[in-house]
Amino acid sequence: MVFKKRLDYGFNAFSVSNVRRAPRSIRKRDRTKRVVEVSRICAFELLASLAGKLLEEGESFASSNASAGHDHVSVVKDVELETQYDDKPLKTECVEHVSCDASVVTSDWTTENSDNSKEPKHSENNAILEPTLTKAPPACSEKINDDLMYTIRKCNVGYGSFTGNLDGCSPDFGDLCDDISENGVKREVKANNCLTMDPLELSMTFPSPINSDRDVKLPSHSDSVPNASFSRHRNDIKLGSRDDDEKFSRFNKLSNRFKVSRPATLIEDRRIRKFLTSKYWKAAPKLKDFEDSQADGGIKALHRKQKTYYNYDKCQYDTLYKRRKFFDCSSIVTSDGGIGNENVSNSPEKVTNKNKCHSVAMSHGACEIASLLTGHQASHKSDDSHVKLSIKSFRIPELYIEVPETATVGSLKRTVMEAVTALLGGRIHVGVLLQEKKVRDDSRTLLQTGISSEDNLDALGFTLEPGPVIGPRPIFSEEPPLQLPRGSAPQNLTSSLVVTPALDTGIPAATPDPPLLTNSAKPVDSNYEHVSSQTDMLTDQNLSESRALVPVPAMNVEALAVVPVNQKIRKSELAQRRTRRPFSVSEVEALVQAVEELGTGRWRDVKLRAFENADHRTYVDLKDKWKTLVHTAKISPQQRRGEPVPQELLDRVMAAHADWSQHQAKQQGKHHPGTLRITDSQAYRDGVVVAIPTITM
DNA sequence: CTTAGGG
DNA sequence: CCCTAAG
Incomplete structure (x- = not known):
């Protein structure tokens, strides 16, 4: 509409000219949104x-x-x-x-x-x-x-x-x-x-x-706790301190953004992706590495093309490191184990009633279980003499991850995921500890072993051990295939992140925890917008915080980490690319409208004006879209693909394109104060002060 | 960070 | 969409 007016009256431009750039602060806001993603x-x-x-x-x-x-x-x-x-x-x-x-x-x-x-x-x-x-x-x-x-x-x-x-x-x-x-x-x-x-x-x-x-x-x-084996871990995980820092900074930003209530924008994602993609991060350790690493202490993940050996030296790694720590101290793959969690029974709560919940922690690798759970006491058995155990999480052997400073949180996550996945895929097996002693006789019954008694349940622990056997990880049964021992797929690791594609791309922020889980299963992209909106809402409040945990205590974690990971892992590479989100007619309309008013060359403002809330549309995206629109308008309808854009809009595109091209040309040539007219309008836009007739309205 | 363009 | 060179 505006556009028309403009056309009709050259003056419209005037109004346009009025448009000012948003204050920096605003700009920041936008960015802030993007950060959210990282938050996870x-x-x-x-x-x-x-x-x-x-x-x-x-x-x-x-x-x-x-x-x-x-x-x-x-x-x-x-x-x-x-x-x-x-x-x-x-x-x-x-x-x-x-x-x-x-x-x-x-x-x-x-x-x-x-x-x-x-x-x-x-x-x-x-x-x-x-x-x-x-x-x-x-x-x-x-x-x-x-x-x-x-x-x-x-x-x-x-x-x-x-x-x-x-x-x-x-x-x-x-x-x-x-x-x-x-x-x-x-x-x-x-x-x-x-x-x-x-x-x-x-x-x-x-x-x-x-x-x-x-x-x-x-x-x-x-x-x-029996500690014995922990020694193995070396934990070499190094998170780049820098990363951490960066992340922090990012994080902070994110947090701020969250407040703003926006999901991290693509930008960050991009960065992340870039980083990931680019050479920097190599995070994912590979299984072999994993082993080695374990032995050594660190797994080195290779990420894609580049080598990724992260040195502890750098702060960057610290970040990773930390992550790893999170997981566990151990190597990337296992360590945190968040991945490995297994909930045997269900939610603790429920379990409580009848079951005994034993939570077991896994240390893997040599680790022993620290503690178990305890559950409620007695009732556990109640049901049939079944021993119910609730394993909330398993500890993963330490993973060694290195990530470039520039790596985004998302990339880090991916990396970790990959590592974990690889780990899981590989050689972990579960060990049962009772009273801190390993129960080696697999043939014994729980009753015989004493695991059935409540008293012992407390002393029951599960550990993840690097097993010679790969198969054995009951826990992660789903993932078995993953084994990507590093050798096989260093790159794959990247893909492990995979889910990411969707996540990264679309869901950066939103995806966070819950989404992740779901994501694995669901295509997030489509939901992206929704997600973002949700994110916005959530973000401020819970998302940032809750996400991580929210969804899942133990269970979710598993689901998330494990399943998705696998799938993702392979695709990881592609994942990096944002999911394609064709512009809808309404978006095109908004874009056209904004461009008519602001002109080309002020994409940031266009973004602010028409896509302020569309976190997935960056100004670069808008610029690109405009480019394609102009192109589309020039070609025959038969040649056009995708959702047809109303000719009316295309016409406006052409008009605006021509109009603003002219303006730009003039500007470059320096506006000669000669004739104004249309030019005037342009001048206004440009901020050129021309003696324009007083035209109002 | 934004723009502007090429890929 | 991505990537980058330039502001």
Whole structure:
């Protein structure tokens, strides 16, 4: 419409000219949106960081906990924690990577926890932690940042069982505590683990084992947890500190954006993709590497073409590193294991009733399980003498991931996914620990082994071990194929991210957690818009935080990580490219309208004016679209493809194109003050002040 | 970061 | 859509 007016009256241009560029601030806003996507990833990192912090602070706790030892954990406490957590966690931590992740995670956890947190029971192992949780809450909170608290809480929740309470997820918490306590040293790692995993995982993850590199030793913990093998991990995971930083920065941006309520824009995605694609990241370790890495300590992932060896040296890697930590300290593949989580039974809550939930944490590789779950006590068996176990998460052996600084969070995620996938695909097998001892006799019954008794359930643990056998990972049955030992598909790894395509592209922000899961299954793209919208809404509030955890405590994680990963992995490469989103007629209309008013050459403004909320349309996209529209308008209708654009719009395109081309030409030539007229209008637009007749309207 | 263009 | 060279 405007356009017409313009045509009719040259003056319209006038109005156009009035248009000004949006203030920078606005511009930022747009960008901000884009960031959101990253948030997810960040979440992990954040979690990891959180975990780290928690651990650190937790140390103190741990000690206290240890002392408390058997205390019962009370659910209530958890709640408290949550509250605290809510308060700050994110922000504070965000500064550090951890915080962000944590926040995210936390939220998720919280949810779960809350659920679980109904009744804490205590378990022996858990006891240690519990005290912390239970009593600690307050104390902990004091010591720990909110975030930490939060994390802890989560852990507790996860561990609920250990206390005997909740779903029996308590373990996580305990683990954390343990980790912390013992390790002060490497809480991060633990944290990471925790993050990765569910609460359980956290608990599961044993710091001690994890420590291998870091050698975290869990004094108090150690007892309960067998640590033996952790040593293997080396954890070499290095996350580029830089990455982290960057991420942080990004993250921060994201967070801001989130506030804005927009999903990360494509731009970031792009960057990420670029990075990924480009040479920089090589993250995904390959199975072989994995092994090696494990042995060595780090897996090197190759990403695509480039080599990706990440050195710990660089900060960049730190980021990855952290992630890895999240996962576990271990190598990329396994470590965090978030991937590996398995929920045996169901939600803890339900389980609680009848089942005993045992959560097991896997350490993999040599790791032992840190704790188990505890579930509710007695009832577990209730049903038929079935032993019900709830494994919230498995710890993955450490993965070594290197990512370029420039890598986006999304890329990092992918990388991790790939690594995990590869790991899973490869040689992991599950080990059962009872009373910290490995149960080697597979032929024995649970009853015989003592696993059926509640008492033992607490002492039941599962570990992921690098197994000679690849097949054996029951847990990840779905993924088996993945095995991409690195050799086979370094590149594949990339693809592992695959889902990403959709995710990355379309869903950057939205996709986050839940979406991820779904995404794997669903094509996100189509939903993208919706997603974004959702994202917007969510973003501010929950998304950033919740995503990570929200969807899934343990279960979801698995689903997400595992399944999707596999699929994605192969495609990873392509994934990078944004999904194609043909412009709808309405979009074209909006574009034409905006261009008529603003002219060509001010794509940022066009974007702001007509696609402010279309995060998936960048100004570059608009410019490109305009280019194609102009082309389309010039060719015969028969030659046109795709959704037909109304001729009326094409006509306007041509008119606007001609009009603005002229303007540009004039400008270049420097407006000669000669004749104005149409020119005038142009001049206005350009901001040229011409003595224009006073035409109003 | 934006533009402008080529791929 | 992507990628890049130039502002």
